[in-house]
Amino acid sequence: MKILVSAAKTGGHIFPAIAVGNEIARLGHEVVFMGTGEPIEVDALKTAKFKHFVVTMEGFRGKNFFNKIKSLLLIPKSIFSTTRIIRKENIDAMVGFGGFITVPIGLAFFLNRKPIFIHEQNSILGSANKLLSKIATINFTAFPLNTSIENNIICGNPIRESFKSFSKEVVNDELIKIYITGGSQGAEYLNTELPKSLKKFKHQVIIKHQCGKDKKDLVNDLYKRFNMNAEVMEFYNSPESQIEWSDFVISRSGALTISEVTSMSKGLLMIPLPSSIDNHQFYNAKHIEKINMGLIHEQKDGFEDLSTKLEEILHQKTYNKWKNNLNTDHLLSAANIANQVLKNIDTT
Numbered sequence: 001m002k003i004l005v006s007a008a009k010t011g012g013h014i015f016p017a018i019a020v021g022n023e024i025a026r027l028g029h030e031v032v033f034m035g036t037g038e039p040i041e042v043d044a045l046k047t048a049k050f051k052h053f054v055v056t057m058e059g060f061r062g063k064n065f066f067n068k069i070k071s072l073l074l075i076p077k078s079i080f081s082t083t084r085i086i087r088k089e090n091i092d093a094m095v096g097f098g099g100f101i102t103v104p105i106g107l108a109f110f111l112n113r114k115p116i117f118i119h120e121q122n123s124i125l126g127s128a129n130k131l132l133s134k135i136a137t138i139n140f141t142a143f144p145l146n147t148s149i150e151n152n153i154i155c156g157n158p159i160r161e162s163f164k165s166f167s168k169e170v171v172n173d174e175l176i177k178i179y180i181t182g183g184s185q186g187a188e189y190l191n192t193e194l195p196k197s198l199k200k201f202k203h204q205v206i207i208k209h210q211c212g213k214d215k216k217d218l219v220n221d222l223y224k225r226f227n228m229n230a231e232v233m234e235f236y237n238s239p240e241s242q243i244e245w246s247d248f249v250i251s252r253s254g255a256l257t258i259s260e261v262t263s264m265s266k267g268l269l270m271i272p273l274p275s276s277i278d279n280h281q282f283y284n285a286k287h288i289e290k291i292n293m294g295l296i297h298e299q300k301d302g303f304e305d306l307s308t309k310l311e312e313i314l315h316q317k318t319y320n321k322w323k324n325n326l327n328t329d330h331l332l333s334a335a336n337i338a339n340q341v342l343k344n345i346d347t348t
Contacts, residue, residue: 001093001342002030002090003021003024003030003031003093003341004091004093004095005017005018005021005024005032006033006034006035006095006101007096007101007102009038009040010099011040011183013099014097015044016333017158018033018045019160019161019333022334027338029342031048032050032051032052032053032085033053034052036056055078075103079111080108082105082109086112086114092345093116093117094109094115095118096128096132098128103132106128106135115344116136116137117340118132118133118139118140119337120139120141120145121142121157122142122284123146123280124278125149133149139151140337141153144287146283155340156330156332157329157333158330158337162240163263164263166243166244177206178206178207178247179208179242179245179249180208180210180249181236181242181250181257182210182212183210187273190250191211191215194209195226196222196226197310199226201311206230207231209223209230212235219232244266248266248318252270253268255280258270258288259327262288262293262325262327263327263328265322266319266323267319267325269309274299282298292322295313295318
């Protein structure tokens with residue numbers, strides 16, 4: 001069989017799509033990838049042996065009026081170009097991983113009477129997946145949703161193989177190791193507030209901080225001003241190595257990040273992005289709190305709350321309690337999705 005996987009724009013969509021594609025290929029089937037051709041997508045696909053197709057599509061939510069109109073006008077063109085690819089490549093089904101790109105692709109598969117499968121990475125169903133969920137054979141979700149949908153299987157987030165091999169040995173160093181990451185672009189709040197919040201613990205901690213492009217000098221200067229033991233990098237090529245090194249992680253609560261960290265038996269202090277659509281990062285973080293692998297600090301709660309949470313984690317050694325847990329939901333996610341997709345195509 002030949003399966004199309006579709007994702008674009010962010011690693012949170014692209015990496016799970018590639019993980020599932022790799023598993024489908026491992027089972028002896030052909031995979032094609034459809035995206036928008038962004039650099040992060042092209043780079044991520046370098047090690048995957050998939051045919052790569054590009055459609056012109058832009059996001060809808062959060063855009064101004066004119067960009068929304070532009071997005072809507074691109075849909076018919078994208079449906080037509082996807083239909084040509086479906087027929088030329090003789091594709092049997094699609095698995096979409098959210099984002100507005102999946103809407104015209106899903107509609108093309110629906111019009112061609114081909115099975116559609118979707119995966120939602122977050123605790124809140126995104127707009128594209130909400131539309132496609134009504135015509136999908138199976139709606140895979142990483143976490144329990146805040147609303148019920150038909151044909152739903154909760155299966156975790158497909159994570160990269162490099163996040164599945166790690167040591168569970170607890171090393172009791174004198175200094176507590178903290179990995180801070182705001183993602184590949186960095187996060188201003190984490191870059192500015194965490195050095196100030198951690199300075200009173202400077203004799204207890206050693207820090208590795210991923211700050212994002214062009215932010216290194218600013219963040220490095222803050223740590224130096226406070227005489228703190230910190231390594232600052234714009235980007236770590238192997239975040240799994242930093243997670244394994246750390247005692248705990250401080251980050252936003254993007255779905256893939258929290259899935260990867262907790263799959264490596266590490267906990268988090270999560271600072272949800274306040275502007276995330278439908279506040280989905282907050283609800284992602286609530287799930288991690290529920291399984292006792294993290295704490296939430298909301299930016300609106302202010303500097304004192306952040307300091308209090310850090311003090312609780314460090315002085316009560318909460319990070320060691322997190323290490324005793326292991327979130328297994330995501331370890332077999334890619335394999336489970338691939339098997340379910342192939343099984344259901346056989347029966348359609």
